[in-house]
Amino acid sequence: MTQAADWTGRIGDVWAQEWQRTDRSFAALTPHLDAAILAAAPSHAFRALDIGCGAGATAHALATARGDADVIGADLSEGLIAVARSRPPLPNLRFVVCDATAAAATPVDLYVSRHGVMFFDDPEAAFARLARAAAPGAALVFSCFAERRANRFAADLLDALGRDGDAPAGDDPGPFAFADPMRVAAMLTAAGWQAAPPARVDFGYRAGEGAAAVADAVAFFHRIGSVAGLLRDAPISARAGMERGIEAACARRLNDGAVDFPAAAWIWSATKPGSAL
Known part of the structure; x- marks a missing residue:
């Protein structure tokens, strides 16, 4: 909250x-x-x-x-x-x-x-x-x-972390x-x-754009939104796996040099x- x-x-x-x-x-x-x-x-x-x-x-x-x-x-x-x-x-x-x-x-x-x-x-x-x-x-x-x-930038990332985004x-x-x-x-x-x-x-x-659009999106979600808080509060041992899940979710939304979530x-x-x- x-x-x-x-x-x-x-x-x-x-x-x-x-x-x-x-x-x-x-x-x-x-x-x-x-x-x-x-x-x-x-x-x-x-x-x-x-x-x-x-x-x-x-x-x-x-x-x-x-x-x-x-x-x-x-x-x-x-x-x-x-x-x-x-x-x-x-x-x-x-x-x-x-x-x-x-x-x-x-x-x-x-x-x-x-x-x-x-x-x-x-x-x-x-x-x-x-x-x-x-x-x-x-x-x-x-x-x-x-x-x-309906806001997949939130739902997809929660799903990627093993939570129910829907x-x-x-x-x-x-x-x-x-x-x-x-x-x-x-x-x-x-x-x-x-x-x-x-x-x-x-x-x-739009979460990311440019030559490194996926990395741009991942960096954005590290800072903004509920996933940022989950990453910050997670045990260090769990963060690498969480970050891979976020990166994969962003990569699935990459199209024509931009990461856009519905x-x-x-x-x-x-x-x-x-x-x-």
């Missing part, structure tokens, strides 16, 4: 160091999310908050596309915010180190998140706080992973906490949001009841 507080320490630091490869892994999903965000954005000037903004890709894309927007990216990780701030500066974009629910101190017209909301310790309470800080008619757009068995991941905070759309819809409704049915996006999760995500869009001014 990954809790929100974990991002203030080692996990956040690792993601900051691996931001280019993590952005690459989502590259095939990003256009779908960015399009959904722009479709939900008000036609007039507005304030937007990127929840768990990470290295800042989503916030930067929104601020670039909508110069009339006041965009804030919030994340618990100082390392990730440092990376976000290193992107080309924009006059309508700023990044802050804090809990996103604390950053929503003034009426927000649009909340966005790329795979950040699954780590809320109490998601229903967090969504309710966001709703209370939202302007009437405000929108919420976020992406999250679908079921683990087993449900559970509802604890973590990458697959929002896999069940019925659960997410119920949480959003209880928190005061009106959600449309989510859009499912199947995409290629993956699936939900893109959710919701609104706060009331009329926008």
Whole structure:
């Protein structure tokens, strides 16, 4: 289980160091999310908050596309915010180190998140706080992973380590906490949001590329994801066998110089009841 507080320490630091490869892994999903965000954005000037903004890709894309927007990216990780701030500066974009629910101190017209909301310790309470800080008619757009068995970068590697990658991941905070759309819809409704049915996006999760694509993918999984934790905690005597299994799983997905795993995500869009001014 990954809790929100974990991002203030080692996990956040690792993601900051691996931001280019993590952005690459989502590259095939990003256009779908960015399009959904722009479709939900008000036609007039507005304030937007990127929840768990990470290295800042989503916030930067929104601020670039909508110069009339006041965009804030919030994340618990100082390392990730440092990376976000290193992107080309924009006059309508700023990044802050804090809990996103604390950053929503003034009426927000649009909340966005790329795979950040699954780590809320109490998601229903967090969504309710966001709703209370939202302007009437405000929108919420976020992406999250679908079921683990559809995300083979996780399932295949767990299978390679002798675990059941197709087993449900559970509802604890973590990458697959929002896999069940019925659960997410119920949480959003209880928190005061009106959600449309989510859009499912199947995409290629790129773990490695280039002349040494398999080695690139193996190095990535050593750092990012649940397998990284399993490797770190395993007895030294077991690690060589585990690494061979991971390498074989990556090699099976190698095609045309890239290691792409089938993956699936939900893109959710919701609104706060009331009329926008």
